[in-house]
Amino acid sequence: MIDRIAKYSEEIEKFHITNNDELESFRLQYLSKKGLFAVLFEEFKTLSPDIKKATGQHLNHLKEKAVLKYQELKDKLADSAKEFSGDLTLPSEPLKSGSRHPVSLIRREIVSIFSKIGFTVAEGPEIEDDWHVFSGLNFPQEHPARDMQDTFFIEKNPDILLRTHTSSVQVRVMENTAPPIRKIFPGRVFRNEAISARAHCIFHQIEGLYIDENVSFADLKQTLLFFAREMLGEKTQIRLRPSFFPFTEPSAEMDVSCTICGGAGCNVCKYTGFLEILGCGMVDPNVLEASSIDSKKYTGFAFGMGIERIAMLKYQVNDLRLYFENDVRFINQFNSSY
Ligand code: PHE
Numbered sequence: 376m377i378d379r380i381a382k383y384s385e386e387i388e389k390f391h392i393t394n395n396d397e398l399e400s401f402r403l404q405y406l407s408k409k410g411l412f413a414v415l416f417e418e419f420k421t422l423s424p425d426i427k428k429a430t431g432q433h434l435n436h437l438k439e440k441a442v443l444k445y446q447e448l449k450d451k452l453a454d455s456a457k458e459f460s461g462d463l464t465l466p467s468e469p470l471k472s473g474s475r476h477p478v479s480l481i482r483r484e485i486v487s488i489f490s491k492i493g494f495t496v497a498e499g500p501e502i503e504d505d506w507h508v509f510s511g512l513n514f515p516q517e518h519p520a521r522d523m524q525d526t527f528f529i530e531k532n533p534d535i536l537l538r539t540h541t542s543s544v545q546v547r548v549m550e551n552t553a554p555p556i557r558k559i560f561p562g563r564v565f566r567n568e569a570i571s572a573r574a575h576c577i578f579h580q581i582e583g584l585y586i587d588e589n590v591s592f593a594d595l596k597q598t599l600l601f602f603a604r605e606m607l608g609e610k611t612q613i614r615l616r617p618s619f620f621p622f623t624e625p626s627a628e629m630d631v632s633c634t635i636c637g638g639a640g641c642n643v644c645k646y647t648g649f650l651e652i653l654g655c656g657m658v659d660p661n662v663l664e665a666s667s668i669d670s671k672k673y674t675g676f677a678f679g680m681g682i683e684r685i686a687m688l689k690y691q692v693n694d695l696r697l698y699f700e701n702d703v704r705f706i707n708q709f710n711s712s713y
Contacts (some may be wrong), residue, residue: 477709590676
């Protein structure tokens with residue numbers, strides 16, 4: 376049997392194929408249920424124990440060799456199939472390109488609008504400490520304002536948390552940059568909220584910060600009006616309502632004229648003609664001082680908006696959960712130059 380094994384070994388080595396049929400005939404001849412190895416192993420069973428001992432190893436080697444050879448032949452065939460043999464003048468197959476996620480589209484559009492008026496982008500960490508999210512922004516310890524945003528703490532350590540707003544990046548930038556500062560901070564934020572069509576525990580914000588000498592509320596208003604018109608159309612009206620944030624004084628919330636009815640009143644704006652889109656205000660002098668910026672010399676404004684909120688207004692997709700499920704049937708509907 377050992378002699379025959381040597382002969383088969385040579386035969387397998389020399390086996391050469393040019394197409395799939397020949398590959399299949401190799402498999403049938405050697406490896407299939409009725410192939411050579413099935414026969415040889417049957418025969419092997421009948422050998423006497425000491426011959427078995429001498430033959431077994433050879434037989435196993437031969438089988439391994441055949442299996443390897445089969446794989447090798449198969450790979451070669453696949454490689455040669457790849458070699459081009461076609462008509463170069465044929466039009467190419469259209470490539471299906473993906474599309475950007477609506478949150479990315481809106482983020483890019485917002486960044487590009489603010490870059491026209493000199494704002495550059497900065498980013499900060501998602502896992503933050505209490506100072507950057509609260510204390511450095513004039514939230515006193517135990518102040519109820521901290522409850523405005525339900526916070527995810529990390530491992531019971533109240534100092535380490537997931538940022539609840541991108542205002543934390545304001546603090547990081549003010550610590551490291553001398554005014555004038557004109558920056559926007561896009562990023563993901565986290566709040567401990569039950570997930571529904573209108574609320575999610577993860578969402579995205581873009582924050583803006585402008586600090587220089589003689590910055591006034593009029594500058595804030597004009598900047599936001601410019602943004603609203605670029606983003607939602609030339610006819611967009613804005614409205615500022617007094618509000619409260621610990622880190623801005625005075626503070627306001629900005630509404631824009633309803634993107635659906637243009638201000639006439641509809642069920643999206645609940646017949647008010649306006650939709651709320653962001654929070655803003657003049658940076659509180661305490662916040663400037665906490666980051667060692669001279670509040671006698673410098674003033675500034677800040678604003679923060681939710682990206683999904685703007686996407687909802689622009690695309691009229693009113694279930695927040697859709698933005699996070701990553702269903703391609705949803706995502707493929709968005710196409711834009713951003
Ligand atoms: N950080 C505030 C929020 O998440 C928004 C805001 C930013 C308000 C900057 C004023 C100034 O609600």
